Amino acid sequence: MANPxxxxxxxxxxGKSTFFNKVIGRKISITENRPGVTRDRITADTExxxxxxxxxxxxxxELRSEDTMWxxxxxxxxxxxxxxxxxxxxxxxxxxLTSSDYDVAExxxxxxKPVVLVVNKVDDYSPEKLFEFYxxxxxxxxxxxxxxxxxxxxxxxxxxxxxxxxxxxxxxxxKIAVVGKPNAGKSSLVNRLLGQERTIVTxxxxxTRDAVDTRFERxxxxxxxxxxxxxxxKRSVEDDVEYYSVLRAFDAVxxxxxxxxxxxxxxxxxxxxxxxxxxxxxxxKPIIVVMNKWDTIEKDTYTVQKFETKLKEDLKFMDxxxxxxxxAKTGQRTEKLIPLAEEAYAHAGFRVPxxxxxxxxxGAMRVSEPPSYNGRRMKLFYASQVAVRxxxxxxxxxxxTLLHFSYQRxxxxxxxxxxxxxxxxxxxxxxxxxxxx
Numbered sequence: 001m002a003n004p005x006x007x008x009x010x011x012x013x014x015g016k017s018t019f020f021n022k023v024i025g026r027k028i029s030i031t032e033n034r035p036g037v038t039r040d041r042i043t044a045d046t047e048x049x050x051x052x053x054x055x056x057x058x059x060x061x062e063l064r065s066e067d068t069m070w071x072x073x074x075x076x077x078x079x080x081x082x083x084x085x086x087x088x089x090x091x092x093x094x095x096x097l098t099s100s101d102y103d104v105a106e107x108x109x110x111x112x113k114p115v116v117l118v119v120n121k122v123d124d125y126s127p128e129k130l131f132e133f134y135x136x137x138x139x140x141x142x143x144x145x146x147x148x149x150x151x152x153x154x155x156x157x158x159x160x161x162x163x164x165x166x167x168x169x170x171x172x173x174x175k176i177a178v179v180g181k182p183n184a185g186k187s188s189l190v191n192r193l194l195g196q197e198r199t200i201v202t203x204x205x206x207x208t209r210d211a212v213d214t215r216f217e218r219x220x221x222x223x224x225x226x227x228x229x230x231x232x233x234k235r236s237v238e239d240d241v242e243y244y245s246v247l248r249a250f251d252a253v254x255x256x257x258x259x260x261x262x263x264x265x266x267x268x269x270x271x272x273x274x275x276x277x278x279x280x281x282x283x284x285k286p287i288i289v290v291m292n293k294w295d296t297i298e299k300d301t302y303t304v305q306k307f308e309t310k311l312k313e314d315l316k317f318m319d320x321x322x323x324x325x326x327x328a329k330t331g332q333r334t335e336k337l338i339p340l341a342e343e344a345y346a347h348a349g350f351r352v353p354x355x356x357x358x359x360x361x362x363g364a365m366r367v368s369e370p371p372s373y374n375g376r377r378m379k380l381f382y383a384s385q386v387a388v389r390x391x392x393x394x395x396x397x398x399x400x401t402l403l404h405f406s407y408q409r410x411x412x413x414x415x416x417x418x419x420x421x422x423x424x425x426x427x428x429x430x431x432x433x434x435x436x437x
Contacts, residue, residue, distance in 0.1 A: 003053050003054045004053045004163045005054045005085050006086045006088060007086075007088070008057050009081060010061065010090035011091075011101060011104060015092070019152065020055060020057035024046050024055065048156040049160065051163060056080045061104050081107075081111050085163065086114045086116065086159045087115045088115075088155060089104065091133060093122045093129055094121045097135070097136070105137065114162040115138050116142060117136060117142065119143050120146055121145060122150075129143070142155050173224045174341065175223075175255065175258075176226065176260060177226040177228060177258070177260070178225065178226065179228050179252070179253060179261055179280070180262035180263060181263075184262045184263060186227060186228065188292075188329060189260075191328075192328045193225060194214060195216075226255075226256055228253075253279060253283055258287070259280045259285050259287045259288070260288050260337065261280065263289060263290065264293055265291040265296070265297050265325070266297065269289075269310065269314050274314055277289070277321070281318045284425055286341075286345055286423045288321070288337065288341060289311060289315070289323040289324075290323075291307060291325045292328055308323065318425065320423060324336050324340060343422075343423065348388060348424035349388045351385055354383075357384065358382065361415075362380060364411065364414040365380060370404075370407050371407060378402035378403050379397060382396040383396070389424075390427055391424065393415065393426070393427070393429070395428060396432075397430055400430040400432040401432075412426055
């Protein structure tokens with residue numbers, strides 16, 4: 001399951017970026033005493049009391065402004081609100097409430113997300129300073145001085161309580177994100193899988209602007225299908241609406257369990273398709289490469305083999321992928337997609353018993369020893385699988401710097417040769433431990 005997400009929102013210059021930097025522990029957001037400095041979403045992963053989460057800093061929201069920059073910042077902040085699990089609404093105790101605060105509060109009341117009301121710049125606390133903030137109708141205000149690191153823990157404690165409620169009510173369906181370039185046939189495929197016209201389908205690239213979740217049932221099991229906007233190259237993103245649609249598509253990958261990368265078979269795998277696959281890989285998600293519009297391809301006995309060879313060459317950094325050749329238009333082989341997604345998800349959740357893993361890797365290192373550097377060779381003390389989705393294997397060795405990338409790849413291939421992890425990435429983490437003298 002993806003980390004819960006906290007978004008920091010509010011009007012300009014209320015101390016959002018200062019709070020962000022204090023929580024993260026380093027200066028990522030630019031902080032200046034003037035509005036409009038933070039224009040884009042800035043994200044970082046961190047933890048509180050052992051609980052990991054993702055924190056998003058946003059530019060200030062000025063909903064009534066006609067200025068183009070402020071409109072862009074407001075849309076960007078709305079994206080953060082859409083993708084967040086908990087929202088920290090920042091206000092300013094020194095300036096008091098403004099019409100912009102009431103505008104943002106109204107927006108947040110409609111979003112249906114948990115909101116923690118934060119009153120920042122409270123240097124000398126007294127209950128009277130918080131009274132007016134109750135009028136926002138968002139519950140109890142929390143007094144904070146981000147600059148002096150006061151009250152931050154109370155805010156994060158409250159956000160953590162919302163995390164627990166989120167996890168207890170988590171959607172247990174298998175979530176499948178359908179991603180790819182514009183006009184590759186994603187929406188047509190979604191409609192084919194759903195068996196009804198749930199999304200708009202036109203031959204015009206860029207029709208789907210948002211990530212659309214649809215729950216459906218197949219053979220007694222429930223699934224959630226996420227149809228996303230086409231992901232173009234950055235220089236091809238022509239307007240702000242499309243830019244934010246692409247951001248939502250990436251967020252959809254993060255919260256999905258499996259990704260279907262839809263490729264136009266007539267065009268073949270392009271550089272942009274490879275970049276999208278790379279993003280899915282970085283997020284640690286299982287992936288199915290779906291070669292769509294297969295009905296338009298002239299074929300002979302070796303056509304599939306030629307396509308597979310090209311795919312493996314272009315996606316050699318993630319040669320674990322599963323592939324299927326379909327036509328969303330005719331329905332050819334689309335019935336294979338859900339079982340393939342189920343299979344890849346199951347592989348991502350498989351655990352290798354610790355004893356078996358150690359025997360396997362020690363045997364592999366006897367067959368092919370690690371390379372020697374300056375007369376020293378890596379020794380394996382212990383190995384265990386410490387996580388799933390994606391599978392993560394921790395190796396305790398004498399010196400982690402002695403593990404070359406090529407040998408790490410060898411060990412990954414050994415694991416994959418012994419266990420079926422097809423469709424899912426595998427991670428190997430190395431930790432050094434000094435030998436006992």
